Structures are given as structure tokens and as C-alpha cells.
Amino acid sequence: MIKVGVLGARGRVGVEVCKAVEAADDLELVAAVDKDDPLDALIGAEVVVDFTHPDVVMDNVEWCVTHGIHPVVGTTGWTAERLDAVRALLAANPGTNALIAPNFGIAAVLMMHFAQQAAKYFESVEIVELHHPNKADAPSGTARRTAELVAEARRKAGIGPSPDATSSELDGARGADVDGVHVHAVRLAGLIAHQEVLLGGDGEILTIRHDTMNRSSFTPGVLLGVRRVRELPGLTVGLENLLDL
Numbered sequence: 404m405i406k407v408g409v410l411g412a413r414g415r416v417g418v419e420v421c422k423a424v425e426a427a428d429d430l431e432l433v434a435a436v437d438k439d440d441p442l443d444a445l446i447g448a449e450v451v452v453d454f455t456h457p458d459v460v461m462d463n464v465e466w467c468v469t470h471g472i473h474p475v476v477g478t479t480g481w482t483a484e485r486l487d488a489v490r491a492l493l494a495a496n497p498g499t500n501a502l503i504a505p506n507f508g509i510a511a512v513l514m515m516h517f518a519q520q521a522a523k524y525f526e527s528v529e530i531v532e533l534h535h536p537n538k539a540d541a542p543s544g545t546a547r548r549t550a551e552l553v554a555e556a557r558r559k560a561g562i563g564p565s566p567d568a569t570s571s572e573l574d575g576a577r578g579a580d581v582d583g584v585h586v587h588a589v590r591l592a593g594l595i596a597h598q599e600v601l602l603g604g605d606g607e608i609l610t611i612r613h614d615t616m617n618r619s620s621f622t623p624g625v626l627l628g629v630r631r632v633r634e635l636p637g638l639t640v641g642l643e644n645l646l647d648l
């Protein structure tokens with residue numbers, strides 16, 4: 404049995420993670436912690452799952468790692484600098500690992516993977532992510548990561564910037580520039596989490612779309628991370644590293 408704690412346990416995703424851990428024969432839910440609960444309640448857990456808020460996730464990861472607990476993190480808001488800080492923390496605490504994934508949905512991981520594969524064949528690419536209006540960060544962690552993967556594939560293939568003759572625009576009209584890729588964020592009641600990667604070439608367009616229909620869809624990926632994190636040395640970024648893609 405792996406002893407598991409959950410941070411953000413009363414949140415939209417945390418509730419689903421608690422249910423999934425409780426339903427798994429090989430996992431034991433030893434702590435369900437939310438805002439204002441003491442982190443000490445997590446002592447005794449081997450792995451802690453974090454679905455909280457971008458403003459607090461760094462402190463949570465630091466607390467886990469310095470207590471020898473492996474964090475499995477779904478919370479977003481990650482930058483290269485923040486990831487480097489986690490790497491340094493893990494180097495100072497050998498034997499403790501961390502998994503951070505912007506999206507634990509298997510179909511979402513495939514969407515990112517297919518976009519990365521397709522990127523080298525198209526001169527244009529833009530990303531549209533669409534989420535529920537209670538989301539704290541924009542653009543989404545998934546969109547940021549997709550943009551980075553697509554940008555890397557374009558660089559490797561020697562493709563320059565997407566063509567764009569815009570010379571006059573309202574602020575924000577062309578979205579955020581993430582690694583040279585335009586990312587547009589929609590916030591709309593009724594949505595959960597969705598993304599389209601639009602790839603354009605000479606006379607044809609490929610659209611790769613992913614839709615999250617409920618939040619229990621994240622839990623198979625989370626449980627995979629919980630089961631594997633102890634054997635993944637240091638920091639692992641992205642669930643794709645645990646899949647046979």
C-alpha cells in the first residue's frame with residue numbers, strides 16, 4: 404500500500420483525487436488537507452498530490468520535499484524559473500522525487516504529443532484554450548506547455564515565426580506570445596477545460612482538439628503518477644514521460 408496525502412482535497416479536482424485514491428486497492432488515503440489545515444497532517448504520507456493554487460504550490464512542494472515526501476503536482480502556474488527552483492530543492496534533498504504535469508488527462512497528453520508531431524509540417528500555428536471562469540491562471544498550463552513543445556519542434560525543423568502582417572491591434576487581440584506561439588484564452592460559464600491547436604499550411608488546416616468532460620478524467624493519470632513517482636529520479640515534467648508514446 405502506498406500512503407497518499409491530498410492537498411486541495413476540497414477543491415474541484417482534489418475531491419475526485421480523494422475518491423480515486425480511496426477506491427484503489429494499492430493506495431491508502433492518509434490525509435486530505437485543504438486551505439488553513441496544518442500541513443503536518445501530511446506527515447506519514449509517502450506521496451502527496453497537489454491540486455491547490457499557483458500562488459501556494461511552491462511552498463507546498465518545498466514542504467513535501469524537505470519532509471521526504473514525493474509530490475505529484477497538478478497545480479499550474481509553472482515557469483522555467485520555478486521548475487529550476489524545484490530541481491535545486493530536489494538536488495539538496497536526494498532520494499525525494501517530484502512529478503509535475505500540466506494535464507493528467509491521457510487524451511490531453513496525446514493532444515499535446517500530436518501537436519508536437521504535426522508542428523514541423525505547417526507554417527502557421529496558434530492555440531486557443533477554453534476554460535471555466537473560476538480558473539486562476541491564463542493561459543492554462545496545458546496551453547503554455549503545448550506552445551513550448553510546438554515551438555521546440557518548429558525550431559528543430561528550422562521553421563521561422565508564423566506569418567503575421569498585423570501592424571495595428573488592440574492590446575490582447577493577438578493573444579499571449581508563449582515562446583513565439585500565439586495563445587488565446589477563453590473563460591466561459593458552462594465550460595470545463597478545452598483546447599484547440601490550429602495548424603495552417605498551403606490551402607489546408609489541421610485542428611487538434613481536446614475536451615475535458617468531467618474532472619474524474621484526470622484521476623487515472625494522477626494515480627499513475629502516484630504509483631510511479633518514487634522510482635523517477637529528480638524532477639519529471641509531464642505525464643508523457645510515464646507513457647509509451
Ligand SMILES: NC(=O)C1=CN([C@@H]2O[C@H](COP(=O)(O)OP(=O)(O)OC[C@H]3O[C@@H](n4cnc5c(N)ncnc54)[C@H](OP(=O)(O)O)[C@@H]3O)[C@@H](O)[C@H]2O)C=CC1
Pocket residue numbers: 410411412413414415416417436437438439454455456457459476477478479480504505506507508544621
Ligand atoms: N494538471 C491537471 O491535470 C489539472 C490541473 N488543474 C490545476 O489544479 C489547480 C486546482 O484546480 P481546481 O481543483 O479547479 O481548483 P479549486 O479552486 O477548485 O481547488 C483548489 C483547492 O485548494 C485549496 N487551497 C488553496 N490554498 C491551499 C493551501 N495553501 N493548502 C491547501 N489547500 C489550498 C482551495 O481552497 P479555497 O477554495 O478555500 O481557496 C481549494 O479547495 C489549478 O492550478 C488548476 O489549473 C486542474 C485540473 C487538471
Ligand SMILES: O=C(O)C1=N[C@H](C(=O)O)C[C@H](O)C1
Pocket residue numbers: 479505506534538539542543544545546595596597
Ligand atoms: O484549471 C483547470 O480547470 C485546468 N487546469 C489545467 C491547465 O491549466 O492546463 C489542466 C486543465 O486544462 C484544467
